[in-house]
Amino acid sequence: MNFDWDDQQRSFRATVRDFLAANLPANWEELAHGPGSEAQSAFSKKFCGALAAAGLLVPHWPARWGGRDADPWTSFILAEEMWAAGEPRGGQYMNVNWIGPTLMSFGSREQQERYIPPMARGQTIWCQGFSEPESGSDLASLRTRADRKGDNYLINGQKIWTSYAGDADTCFLLARTAPGKGGISIFLLPMDTRGITVRQIPSIIGxxxxxxxxxxxxxxxxxxxxxxxxxxxxIVGKALSLERVGIPRFALASRMLHRAVDILKREGRYGPGAIEQSARAHAACEATRLYSYNIIDQRCHGQVPGPEASAARFATVQAERLVAEFVVEHVPDALAGNHAMLLAHHQRAIVAGIASGAAEIQLNLIATELLELPREPR
Ligand SMILES: Cc1cc2nc3c(=O)[nH]c(=O)nc-3n(C[C@H](O)[C@H](O)[C@H](O)COP(=O)(O)OP(=O)(O)OC[C@H]3O[C@@H](n4cnc5c(N)ncnc54)[C@H](O)[C@@H]3O)c2cc1C
Incomplete structure (x- = not known):
């Protein structure tokens, strides 16, 4: 494959970089980067509003919904630059990546008119109510119930690990309307509905x-x-296949690796051990980039991402971990409060193999669907 960016793609990347330079505060890298913090949510509304005004929030969406029908490469370039900068869109990356497009495909006219325009303006935060105390990897066993009562449903149960729930306007909620996998339904639930209680869980990522x-x-x-x-x-199967290839976390890992190497060089400590370890981490970031590009290429050719998406996601988790390990070993001071972005990356790398699905589940999918290894008889 002969791969290179064309002039239009280079120019788009430059536009995004210019936007970031003009719109991130000078002390952005020193701010606490807890992705779900109140400060980050407030900032993301301001920042996404400005992105929307510049035509850079949802360029890949149809023109009908405020986009300009740009191809998947455009949205990936945009996402790469956002992640490399520490993802200033905060929780709104979910709207842009998969919640908006899912509503476009499956929403009623009323749901689309109500929810998509505020997303396209960068004014709304959603949360994803999937996991429950006994149902994470085994999502099909979830127990939150939605019982039909006349024209309404009555919802009872509990979700856990819900990112952004404290600031979210709406929840993309999974609830059981009947037994079994085929008995799960989705509700678009305003978070100010009576009967919802949100409790924060102390977390390493802020x-x-x-x-x-x-x-x-x-x-x-x-x-x-x-x-x-x-x-x-x-619906969720389609939605999450968009999310899995939509998050170029390797871009942040790669930038943080370079930061750590710069520190070592400045201090005259970039010796053979560090060179070898940083080269391995760099190779992992670049391999992940290529895995992801392969998926984007498939999308451009109208193919639905298959099991390769699991490989891309697992590669990302590994790349993030290798960079985090390099930082721990060679510039541990950076994690003691000297460098907020390196610390934030380290914390994200720890949870990367759990949030949005455990890495081991991706390995199962790689084994069975990509490598076609036989399943163990039950
Ligand atoms: C920072 C963070 C943010 C999150 N945000 C959200 C959110 O916004 N919304 C939401 O719904 N959820 C969210 N989650 C929850 C996340 O999706 C779950 O934690 C994840 O799916 C794993 O589920 P679990 O915690 O129940 O662990 P379990 O499924 O119980 O897994 C525990 C361990 O067992 C392993 N394991 C389980 N099953 C298998 C198997 N079949 N084969 C091999 N190994 C297996 C897992 O890999 C893991 O190591 C978040 C989690 C984190 C850490």
């Missing part, structure tokens, strides 16, 4: 990031359901 969310007789109209009863598994 104040305000993850939460428990309780639902006690939460009444929602049937029109809050996305798609039809029991359609969650199909």
């Amino acid at each position: 104040e305000g990031d993850i939460h428990e969310v309780f639902f006690d007789d939460v009444e929602v109209p049937a029109s809050a359901m996305l798609g039809e009863e029991g359609q969650a598994w199909t």
Whole structure:
């Protein structure tokens, strides 16, 4: 494959970089980067509003919804630059990546008109209510119930590890309407609905990031359901395939690796051991980049990302971990409060193999679907 950026892509990347230079505060890298903190959520609304005004929030969305039908490379270049800068869009990357596009495909006209325009303006924060205390990797076993009551549903249960729930306007909620995998439905639930309680969980990745969310007789109209009863598994499968290839976390890992190497060079400590270890981490970041580009190329050719997306995601987790290990070993002072971005990256690398699905589950998918290894008989 002969790969290079064309002039238009180079120029788009330069535009995004110029935007970042003009719109990130001078002390951006020194700020606390807890992705779900109140400060970050408030900043992301301001920042995403400015991105939207510049036509840079959702360029890959259809023109009908405020985009300009740009190809998947454009959105990936945008995401790479955002992640390399520490993802100033905060929780709104989810709207841009998968919640908005999912509503475009499966939402009713009323849901689309209500929820998509504020996303395109960068004014709204969503949370993803999937995991429960007994249902993480095994999501199909979730127990939060939604029982039909006339024209409404009554929701009871609990979610956990919900990012951004403290500041979110709306929850993309999975709840059980019948037994089994085919009995799970999606509700678009305003977070100020009576009966919802949000409790913050202390977290390594910063104040305000993850939460428990309780639902006690939460009444929602049937029109809050996305798609039809029991359609969650199909819709979520498509939605998450967008998320898996949509997060170029390697861009931040790579930038942080270079920061750490610069520190060592400045201090005259970039010796053979550090060179070898940083080269391995660099190679992992670059391999991950190529894995991801391969998926974007498939998307450009109209192919739905297959099991290669799991390989790209697992490679990302590994690259982040290698960079984090390099920093711990060679510039540990940076993690003791001297360098907020390196610390933030380190914390993110620790949770990377758990958040948005455990890395081991990706390995299972790689084994069975990509390598076609036989499944162990049960
Ligand atoms: C920072 C952070 C943010 C998060 N944000 C959200 C959010 O916004 N919304 C949301 O719904 N959830 C969120 N999560 C939850 C996350 O999706 C789950 O933690 C994840 O899916 C794992 O589920 P679990 O915690 O129940 O662990 P479990 O599924 O119990 O897994 C525990 C361990 O067992 C291993 N394991 C489990 N099953 C298998 C298997 N079949 N094969 C091999 N190994 C296996 C796992 O890899 C893991 O190491 C977040 C988590 C974190 C850490």
